[in-house]
Amino acid sequence: MGVAMADYDLDGRPDLFVTNDASYNSLFHNLGNKFEEVALEAGVALPEDGSFISGMGTDFRDFNNDGYPDIVFAALVSQTFPLFQNSGKGSFREITTESGMHEASLPMSGYGVGLYDLDNDGWKDLFVSGGHVQSVALPGQPIDQYNAVFRNPGREGKWTAIIEKAGFTASPAARHRGCAFGDLDGDGRVDVVVSAIGRESEIWMNRSPSSGHWLDVALHGTKSNRDGIGARIKVVTKSGVQYNHMTTSVGYASSSDGPVHFGLGADSHAEEIAIRWPSGVVQTLRRVDADRVIQVTEPKSNAKPESPFHH
Numbered sequence: 001m002g003v004a005m006a007d008y009d010l011d012g013r014p015d016l017f018v019t020n021d022a023s024y025n026s027l028f029h030n031l032g033n034k035f036e037e038v039a040l041e042a043g044v045a046l047p048e049d050g051s052f053i054s055g056m057g058t059d060f061r062d063f064n065n066d067g068y069p070d071i072v073f074a075a076l077v078s079q080t081f082p083l084f085q086n087s088g089k090g091s092f093r094e095i096t097t098e099s100g101m102h103e104a105s106l107p108m109s110g111y112g113v114g115l116y117d118l119d120n121d122g123w124k125d126l127f128v129s130g131g132h133v134q135s136v137a138l139p140g141q142p143i144d145q146y147n148a149v150f151r152n153p154g155r156e157g158k159w160t161a162i163i164e165k166a167g168f169t170a171s172p173a174a175r176h177r178g179c180a181f182g183d184l185d186g187d188g189r190v191d192v193v194v195s196a197i198g199r200e201s202e203i204w205m206n207r208s209p210s211s212g213h214w215l216d217v218a219l220h221g222t223k224s225n226r227d228g229i230g231a232r233i234k235v236v237t238k239s240g241v242q243y244n245h246m247t248t249s250v251g252y253a254s255s256s257d258g259p260v261h262f263g264l265g266a267d268s269h270a271e272e273i274a275i276r277w278p279s280g281v282v283q284t285l286r287r288v289d290a291d292r293v294i295q296v297t298e299p300k301s302n303a304k305p306e307s308p309f310h311h
Helices: 101-105
Strands: 002-006 015-019 026-030 035-037 058-061 070-073 083-086 092-094 110-116 125-130 148-151 160-162 176-182 191-196 202-204 213-220 232-237 240-245 260-265 269-276 282-289 292-297
Touching: 015 058, 070 110, 101 148, 101 160, 125 176, 125 191, 213 269, 232 260, 240 260, 260 269, 269 292, 282 292
Parallel strands: 002 058, 058 110, 110 176, 213 292
Antiparallel strands: 002 015, 015 026, 026 035, 058 070, 070 083, 083 092, 110 125, 125 148, 148 160, 176 191, 191 202, 213 260, 232 240, 232 269, 269 282
């Protein structure tokens, strides 16, 4: 139902996570010349209660700013939206309950998901397009649902669902499905487009008040692929370090192109931006002013300076 790509073990080869409907999830570890399926060993085949759930859309992105891509996916009512945190040792630990996501998502059904910093505070939030799979309502399971944002609390606190306050109740509930992300009006806040069954598509413009500074990195590959897909980006500010990577594999029945978005909070510039291109070339930019899109072309040099991605 969903496929997402990220280099979860930082070996320079992109891996694939696949959600399956009422079956085991799959994690395909890229060995270079072939893939091996390692979901059970890595701890992402099943949610914490060990049951099969209806995995839908997924995103495979670092939500705790430790440099290792994490996993989140949507499912149906009473199944929660599982969060798997990367251990940095080739495996994952589910934190759905302890993070507050279990309680927050239990009454919801979702399809499309995306981990994006929606308020530009430096932490990626979770957007989920709401809607049940059924076409006929079941007791306690409304088929038309609102979209939701789950705010990332950072290092402390729990993820919380924001629906009415986010403005989603201003539009009728629906059986939402796909969603795509991008800054449609160039104001530095990520907007969302959502599809729905039997309804017009919805465009949700991000109007988050007191939004922080931001920086978008648009990649142009030369040795690597043209769009820089698979490139990992590290951004260092006075407030800390965060990571993202260039991918279009986001959500459900959808894709979202770059540039790669970073919220910088109160910081008006990045001390350093380090890009590890798929070719292995590492490119470093220093003291980059915020609140703009920067165009970065991969250098043609074969030089590989000491990687700034070591932990």
